[in-house]
Amino acid sequence: MEMWRDGSDARDAKVSVVAAMVDAQHRNTEALGRRALAYRVAVLLLLGQILILVVAVAQSSAV
DSSP: OHHHHTTOOHHHHHHHHHHHHHHHHHHHHHHHHHHHHHHHHHHHHHHHHHHHHHHHHHHHHHO
8 A cells, every 4th residue: 555655656666565475475484394304204204213112122022
């Protein structure tokens, strides 16, 4: 609404909105990338723990 008050036309408003949407998309992509990496690390740690547990159970039953 401020753009209308300042004398901007519809095209200027649309360009401003699109620029804001593109900026938000870039920030969202970065944030999701960090979260996806954290998720993958957590999954790998969990799989490592499961592997250690399976090996420990197998060794204790073999003895």
